[in-house]
Amino acid sequence: MTSRVYGYLRASTNEQDVSRARAPLLTFAAEQGLTVDAWFTENESGATLQRPELFRLLEIARTDDVLLVEQVDRLSRLNGNDWERLQGLIKSKGVRVVALDLPTSHQLLHTGDEFTNRMLGAINGMxxxxxxxxxxxxxxxxxxxxxxxxxxxxAEGRYRGRPVDERLHASVRELLMDGKSYSKVMEIMNCSRATVAKVAREMKESPVNS
Incomplete structure (x- = not known):
């Protein structure tokens, strides 16, 4: 069965261009004689496991499929326990993580004998x-x-905080009141889970205004 290559693109906020890394990943894949079979893109923090697109990728991935990222931090800025959980899932699926900033991982694209593969896997894991x-x-x-x-x-009286996008929050509030799930609201409004959660929390704290 032919292995598949999945490109994973992540940015922390909607203001960041999540598609920026697509070009270098395509160039790398072409140099390796590979084709990216599908792209998974999301605007979520790398410090949380609340990343539906990453887990959708891992759900459909098969043994020896490749998860291709530009940098390891696109995959994880997780704390130790969460990283162990994510890494355990990746290992259980038999997915090969290849990152442009991790040269040892590039060798995983070229299979050899069992001993060599295990050695490369161990080195890459470390x-x-x-x-x-x-x-x-x-x-x-x-x-x-x-x-x-x-x-x-x-302390110096200069802090004003981040300005709130009132129109975005109002639209998110309406969708939540309409019974839409977090994921559906994120899809419709192209906003982060943190934004939806913040609006939901404000609605809970001030039900009269909801």
Missing amino acids: MLDMLAAIARKDYEDRRRRQRQGITKAK
């Missing part, structure tokens, strides 16, 4: 763990600097 840990540390460092900046700005 490197993947290391880069996932680095991605998490980078995430936590940026969050800490952001909190420090907000604290300083508040």
